[in-house]
Amino acid sequence: MPWSIRILRAFLGITFVFAGAQKFLDPNFFRAGGGDYIGTQLAGFATGTPAAPLMRVLGHAPVLTGVAIALVEIAVGLGTLAGIGMLATSLVGFAVNTTLWLSATWHTHPYFLGSDSIYALAWLALAAGIVEVERARRGRVAGPIERIDGISRREFARGSLIAAVAVALGVASKALAAPASSTGLGALADPTRRSAARSSASGSSATPTTAPSVAPATPGRVLTTLDALPVGRAVGFTDPQVGPAVLLRLANDQVVAYSRACTHEGCLVGYDQSSHILVCPCHGAEFDPAHQAAAIAGPTRTPLESIKVVVDRPTGDVILPA
Numbered sequence: 001m002p003w004s005i006r007i008l009r010a011f012l013g014i015t016f017v018f019a020g021a022q023k024f025l026d027p028n029f030f031r032a033g034g035g036d037y038i039g040t041q042l043a044g045f046a047t048g049t050p051a052a053p054l055m056r057v058l059g060h061a062p063v064l065t066g067v068a069i070a071l072v073e074i075a076v077g078l079g080t081l082a083g084i085g086m087l088a089t090s091l092v093g094f095a096v097n098t099t100l101w102l103s104a105t106w107h108t109h110p111y112f113l114g115s116d117s118i119y120a121l122a123w124l125a126l127a128a129g130i131v132e133v134e135r136a137r138r139g140r141v142a143g144p145i146e147r148i149d150g151i152s153r154r155e156f157a158r159g160s161l162i163a164a165v166a167v168a169l170g171v172a173s174k175a176l177a178a179p180a181s182s183t184g185l186g187a188l189a190d191p192t193r194r195s196a197a198r199s200s201a202s203g204s205s206a207t208p209t210t211a212p213s214v215a216p217a218t219p220g221r222v223l224t225t226l227d228a229l230p231v232g233r234a235v236g237f238t239d240p241q242v243g244p245a246v247l248l249r250l251a252n253d254q255v256v257a258y259s260r261a262c263t264h265e266g267c268l269v270g271y272d273q274s275s276h277i278l279v280c281p282c283h284g285a286e287f288d289p290a291h292q293a294a295a296i297a298g299p300t301r302t303p304l305e306s307i308k309v310v311v312d313r314p315t316g317d318v319i320l321p322a
């Protein structure tokens with residue numbers, strides 16, 4: 001087997017085993033309210049991505065989905081390292097990373113900063129290399145022992161062993177997991193569900209506010225009103241340029257808005273109402289909305305992208321300028 005394929009196998013195999021085991025070892029991954037809870041991640045993956053319908057379905061059984069993903073990653077990783085069913089494992093790896101590309105890292109710009117696109121292509125390159133090696137070998141050796149379509153008893157036994165080891169690793173990792181910590185995330189409310197919020201700049205008379213019903217001084221889209229956005233709270237909205245975004249009213253009454261796309265790999269951050277911090281559910285990055293969304297923890301040092309919003313004090317409207 002060429003060294004190019006061996007290198008790909010080693011890197012992808014080790015990475016997938018590590019990623020799967022890490023999920024079982026993470027006390028927050030399976031715990032609702034945990035910093036990187038799989039349910040929160042799936043909800044974020046379902047926001048404005050091509051894989052949203054699939055993510056919504058999986059979101060009905062988040063823990064089961066998390067366990068399945070971790071087991072698949074371990075099985076694919078072990079199979080790749082051991083050289084068992086490599087074409088199948090590389091195609092499964094390609095499917096996993098392509099799905100993550102279309103969901104978890106979909107909001108990463110430019111696209112090549114999201115690791116899943118690179119992993120998906122690495123799996124594809126590995127699959128193509130394996131097919132070429134098999135073709136070349138088939139051309140050199142003609143005989144009954146050379147076949148790539150069927151599965152021998154020996155291969156079946158080795159595959160079963162891999163599956164058993166994957167399950168055993170998962171169970172062992174889960175048993176070793178540390179006690180859960182408490183970093184619950186506050187949900188991002190949808191401004192369209194708030195009865196007090198206005199959904200357009202037309203100045204609806206149905207809004208229960210004492211402010212006069214006049215057109216806002218700043219032309220643009222009314223995201224919500226100060227009445228509907230208490231101090232210390234956050235609401236989600238979609239910015240036409242930036243995509244999923246979050247609007248917050250800080251303790252000093254300042255209203256700020258940021259992109260929800262984490263500057264690490266593009267997962268959508270959520271708002272922790274107890275600590276007033278924006279938290280990424282994927283790898284734990286934290287951003288301080290009171291300080292230009294500066295990164296204060298996790299694997300990135302880049303702040304979230306800031307979005308300009310204007311508060312029209314006479315009406316209380318919070319406006320996204322046109």
Ligand code: FES
Binds near residue numbers: 262265283299
């Ligand atoms: S995507 Fe990795 S910390 Fe946010």
